[in-house]
Amino acid sequence: MDKPITVLLYEDNRDLREGISFLLQATPGIVLAAACPHVNNLKADLAAYTPDVVLTDIGMPGMTGLEALPIIKATNPNIQVLMLTVFDDDERIFQAIRGGASGYLLKNTPPAEIIQAVFDVYRGGSPMTSSVARKVLQHFQQPAKVSSSEQLLSAREQDILKGLMKGYSYKLIADELHISIDTVRTHIRNVYEKLQVNSKTEAILKAMKDGFLG
Amino acid sequence: MDKPITVLLYEDNRDLREGISFLLQATPGIVLAAACPHVNNLKADLAAYTPDVVLTDIGMPGMTGLEALPIIKATNPNIQVLMLTVFDDDERIFQAIRGGASGYLLKNTPPAEIIQAVFDVYRGGSPMTSSVARKVLQHFQQPAKVSSSEQLLSAREQDILKGLMKGYSYKLIADELHISIDTVRTHIRNVYEKLQVNSKTEAILKAMKDGFLG
DNA sequence: CACCAAACCGCATTATCATGCGATTGTAGA
DNA sequence: TCTACAATCGCATGATAATGCGGTTTGGTG
Numbered sequence: 001m002d003k004p005i006t007v008l009l010y011e012d013n014r015d016l017r018e019g020i021s022f023l024l025q026a027t028p029g030i031v032l033a034a035a036c037p038h039v040n041n042l043k044a045d046l047a048a049y050t051p052d053v054v055l056t057d058i059g060m061p062g063m064t065g066l067e068a069l070p071i072i073k074a075t076n077p078n079i080q081v082l083m084l085t086v087f088d089d090d091e092r093i094f095q096a097i098r099g100g101a102s103g104y105l106l107k108n109t110p111p112a113e114i115i116q117a118v119f120d121v122y123r124g125g126s127p128m129t130s131s132v133a134r135k136v137l138q139h140f141q142q143p144a145k146v147s148s149s150e151q152l153l154s155a156r157e158q159d160i161l162k163g164l165m166k167g168y169s170y171k172l173i174a175d176e177l178h179i180s181i182d183t184v185r186t187h188i189r190n191v192y193e194k195l196q197v198n199s200k201t202e203a204i205l206k207a208m209k210d211g212f213l214g
Numbered sequence: 215m216d217k218p219i220t221v222l223l224y225e226d227n228r229d230l231r232e233g234i235s236f237l238l239q240a241t242p243g244i245v246l247a248a249a250c251p252h253v254n255n256l257k258a259d260l261a262a263y264t265p266d267v268v269l270t271d272i273g274m275p276g277m278t279g280l281e282a283l284p285i286i287k288a289t290n291p292n293i294q295v296l297m298l299t300v301f302d303d304d305e306r307i308f309q310a311i312r313g314g315a316s317g318y319l320l321k322n323t324p325p326a327e328i329i330q331a332v333f334d335v336y337r338g339g340s341p342m343t344s345s346v347a348r349k350v351l352q353h354f355q356q357p358a359k360v361s362s363s364e365q366l367l368s369a370r371e372q373d374i375l376k377g378l379m380k381g382y383s384y385k386l387i388a389d390e391l392h393i394s395i396d397t398v399r400t401h402i403r404n405v406y407e408k409l410q411v412n413s414k415t416e417a418i419l420k421a422m423k424d425g426f427l428g
Numbered sequence: 429c430a431c432c433a434a435a436c437c438g439c440a441t442t443a444t445c446a447t448g449c450g451a452t453t454g455t456a457g458a
Numbered sequence: 459t460c461t462a463c464a465a466t467c468g469c470a471t472g473a474t475a476a477t478g479c480g481g482t483t484t485g486g487t488g
Binding site: 133140 | 218308311312314315316323331334335337338339341342343345350353354378379380381384413415419422
């Protein structure tokens with residue numbers, strides 16, 4: 001049916017590298033092109049093996065997996081990169097995601113799932129350890145809006161704020177809402193007080209961060 | 215060791231509901247409080263069963279799972295909600311995430327993984343079907359930055375832009391970078407020209423939208 | 429009815445920003 | 459070497475924004 005998936009593995013820990021290599025080789029449908037302890041010959045490797053999927057550690061001597069990521073995606077954005085690492089801090093997770101990683105597994109993932117993940121990324125999925133996924137989801141959820149907040153801003157004030165967030169000047173906002181520029185000023189003054197800020201920029205940032213309500 | 219996880223299930227399809235119920239009941243460490251075909255008695259259910267985890271379908275007669283979600287989180291934000299559905303469109307996925315869902319499984323998920331997912335959410339993870347995860351990740355990745363863009367902005371210009379994005383005034387940026395305010399002006403001028411904008415706000419919005427590069 | 433909040437308007441002052449013009453230095457490349 | 463450009467600094471001017479103070483109208487609530 002399908003052609004086999006060509007995988008390239010980077011992992012500095014020898015035992016782990018050999019373990020995963022063995023698994024990959026033993027799996028029908030997967031061809032392990034190479035397994036390297038470092039990513040320093042990255043470009044040559046990519047050219048030589050033309051992998052479909054790159055499975056890589058983050059912490060490696062020399063160039064890290066995170067540094068390698070943009071190079072891989074620049075070489076061929078169709079290559080799916082799966083991070084396999086012990087790090088689960090926000091910083092590295094988001095750096096990986098922004099860099100275009102298609103999956104993020106922690107090293108405590110059982111071998112069978114790692115294999116499954118290779119198939120998943122190749123098919124357009126993004127396998128993620130569930131604790132990692134949680135961190136990702138949290139960045140979408142309204143930051144709790146814990147302490148009430150209700151509708152801190154009146155409807156009109158929200159209109160004005162939306163105008164600011166579109167990059168409009170006071171005058172433009174006034175025109176769009178058919179009110180005078182002085183009224184816009186007044187509303188903005190009130191918005192600033194409610195949001196505890198004192199500039200357009202701060203207001204916009206705050207509004208973006210915790211979605212209109214403080 | 216641990217107390218069992220109390221689960222509340224909502225699923226209108228009878229076969230599926232009974233199938234999942236059977237699985238949950240057969241799993242040590244999980245107690246199925248109830249399995250309902252609709253979510254219309256939601257508040258009463260929550261009060262009666264005080265679940266740790268709610269497993270819910272999205273498409274149900276009467277109130278949908280998506281409508282129920284905010285009510286659940288409002289009742290007790292500690293309840294972990296796991297969406298189990300056939301829908302994999304962006305709209306519903308993000309509505310669920312924004313609403314505070316802790317996991318999102320498609321119905322083709324094998325039973326064993328559903329059970330595993332219940333444990334995962336309870337432990338603070340966010341199990342997600344990998345195709346759903348992909349959609350989520352895509353919202354973080356730089357919008358392609360299709361046409362080159364290279365490093366449109368010099369390193370220093372990016373420093374200044376970062377300052378703007380933190381809401382700093384020219385003066386603050388100047389202080390932080392140990393340069394004169396006039397230099398800041400100059401850099402900003404150049405940034406504006408490169409980004410094709412003419413105000414702080416526009417620059418920030420543009421920078422946020424397509425990640426520094428235009 | 430009296431009170432209050434929201435929405436509306438105006439004016440004045442100071443602060444900050446946007447922009448034009450000009451200039452020096454250092455480094456990388458044609 | 460000449461050129462190009464990043465990075466630095468300065469001055470000046472008109473445009474916006476921030477803020478203080480004052481005011482009217484309207485709709486809802488105790």
